[in-house]
Amino acid sequence: MNDMSPRPPVAAPLLSADNWNGRLFSDGWRSSQGGVIDVLEPATETVLTRVGRADRSDVVRAAASAKTAQPAWAALTADARQKVLLRAADLLEEHAADLAPWIMRESGSVAGKAAVELEHAAGFVRQAGVMATEAAGLVLPTSPDKTSIARRVPLGVVAVISPFNFPLVLSIRAVAPALAVGNAVVLKPDPRTPISGGFLIARVFEAAGLPEGLLHVLPGDAEAGDALCRDPNIAMIAFTGSTAAGRKVGEVAGGRLKKVALELGGKNPLIILDDADPDVAASNAAWAAWLHQGQICMTAGRLLVQRGIHDAVVERLAVKAAHLPVGDPMRGDVALGPLISRSQLDRVHAIVADTVAAGAQLIAGGTHDGLFYAPTVLAGVRPGMRAFEEEIFGPVAAITVFDELDEAASLANHGPYGLAAGIITGSVGRGMGLGSALEVGHLHINEQTVEAGPHAPFGGMKASGNGTRISGPANLDEFTTWRWETVKAVATPYPF
Template sequence: MTLLQDRPAKALDDTAAAPFLADSQWRDRLYSNGWVPSLGGRLEVIEPATGQVLTRVGRAGREDVAAAAAAARAAQPAWAALAPDARQAVLLKAAALLADKAGEAAPWIMRETGSVEAKAAVELEHAAGFVRQAAMMATEAQGLLLPSSEGRLSMARRVPLGVVAVISPFNFPLVLSIRAVAPALAAGNAVVLKPDPRTPVSGGFLIARLFEDAGLPAGLLHVLPGDAEAGDALCRDPNIAMVAFTGSTAAGRKVGETACAHLKKVALELGGKNPLIVLDDADPDVAASNAAWGAWLHQGQICMTAGRILVQQGLHDALVERLVAKAGQLPVGDPTTGRVALGPLISQAQLERVHAIVTDTVAAGATLAAGGTYQGLFYAPTVLTGVRPGMRAFDEEIFGPVAVVAAFADDAEAAVLANRGDYGLAAGIITSSVGRGMSLGERLDVGHLHINDQTVEAGPHSPFGGMGASGNGSRISGPANLDEFTTWRWTTVKPAATPYPF
């Protein structure tokens, strides 16, 4: 493993260098009707590449959640009553600000998440796109005229839910927060956002600053970094109408159970064990490039990561040879030291889990063809071959830079292996025959299907979500947003009231 890590420590709290994201604004604080001290204590934010403290923020406890949710509910009706083009203007200004402040935001994404520079740039670009898409949603048609009896007007209209809680993860903290925050606001809701406590700035306070400067009225957006206590409080609070959660399947089950018990709408976007199927008519060089990107991008810490690379037997050895060569050439290290391909994993616990899956799978009979080593939180790009169902690397979501390769004989076996397990998020198929790829794709139980592409794909205009253990059937982004963040109200109108028989 080529490890690059020689950067001297540099703080990110220099207000002269970064006035928009000055550490002094949020130190030991939350964003809830302004920057306020927290009642739940404080959190230290650790840079995974160095182990150093980046900043310190407030930790939201149950009292903080209750106060924020009540304030959001009080503020929401006036926002919903505002003209749609006025709400749209706020979101468009926030999107423009995000593009303008990308240079200040990128270092926070890199240092909080271990992201390489290119991934941070894409995240910022996509985040601005999600806000612009949400802004357009504010002025879309909001309902339908329904058939009715003579003398009566019947209509169905989309109306806000009230207060939406957003719980977001560490891996793409800005995108996975703002893709829910922005459309929820556009639809006329207020929002309480709980970013992952490891990424409170790029996943939360950056968004607070954007909407603060964009002119969002007070009380409509609250940012409460916190742990499971805060998440549980959001799921139970009577002022919260909906919980939109992105994260692990295990945590999502708890969120769904608690929120549904309190009769809230719940949207769960969870994990994946996404198959990338390489058919024997594919170009091996192109297929290996897709497999490497899909398996190792952002250290494999993406729900859409190519978790199983299924290769037809005739192409198997050629693809493995190319993957192993790529693994040996990709530099790993601190993303702020220079141009590296992979940064650190998010935590020691995650590194230990990744390594345990690799070692257990090898012990079960798989072959370690590349990688399987680490320094600090830097895990080398890894290739496992001969992986079969029943081995941990085949069955479990790894969330690390591990390419799991399994061979198959024909298209029927490929479909069986791809569908094995409870997940159903994304799939990719690499082939020189689009018709063959489409036919195989129709047999896969996934929410996203990509013919001649790898599995890591998302965008502001496309409905995102999975099946089974990958989610509860909800979708987010593009045409799904109006369904997700509003509810139907049926209204009938007669010119005058008329008597009934009683």
């Protein structure tokens, strides 16, 4: 059995490329079997660092190690697990200034977004630490000679597959609660953000005293993801990413009867009613459409604006687009950084061009310099156009006009997605009435669509997820399973 005693503190600095240069984190830092990954900095399109690439054999080895280490971790007291989690949260806060540049350089985040991501990450870990000591069972109806209880027990080994856009938060929000309730974790961060989405977490938990073998970080491509879905030592897959990739994960892992939690894409409507303040409405729209270059699953992919306020909102968005600075977050105070890759830029630009060719009006933007795409405003966007139908993942405000509230609901519900929606209105009653018709997992009245936090259950409807939720009160349900137990003082005979 693995030694579960706390590790000694890890000396500063918390992050050093010497740890991960060409390596994985799996029972310490080790060479990978799948070669190496050159991690590019989107702002400069040059190599930032180099990490190990996990192949199928690396996954098999890590999953087996995690399976071996997990029982002793689960057998610890909840207080002991909580101590590690709370120390990890403290470290995220204490080292935030040193950790933020990795988020900025790997994912193209501006300084404010990186700071918020670190703040939220610490909150997710702290919430998980608190959850570790919450009641994890129920006393069921019993008879005088038999006690019957339902107990929450860990699943075993949880695999976490996370994306590039909020790499730290979208990894740690699953890693932390999975560990808190007694699981071991194998994390596959996006190979474009393996430090902020993976090795940063490994170092924080290593420094917090997490025993060896309980957390493995394996950057890799589809081969590693497929291996996680197939490995018999892994009980659950927690996946965040595109709907197309999520369908493949669900098919492979579900066929092996693993628990699967899918948090997928969105085409989120922000509905602006004609009784809204146009300045406030345009501010919400700009934030929801352009924050982190639109590379967020909760981005407002559809701005549905009632006709009476439409022109005023379009005018104000165009002014904002013209004045928001775009550039390298490490070289100045900018509002938007680069898109993650050349292929993503090409896709965004093609969607804008095709939508304009189909009859929409390009009001602002639609240009780029390197991977820096200007905040873009499209008006006259209609169903059938690419900017209306597709998740863009770029800084594009796609505006559609409507007249009646039932028309707004129809436009909002159009298509396969159902993640988030926001409604901006001068009348809460109108907003709530319209909101009741929307098919989404998150609804925000007088708030834009990009909302998340450690205390709120997160997930979507339709093709935005498979009905699972993560964070807050949902975590205990996600990362444990029920076990029914009965206890009698003595065994009694049966008629046979």
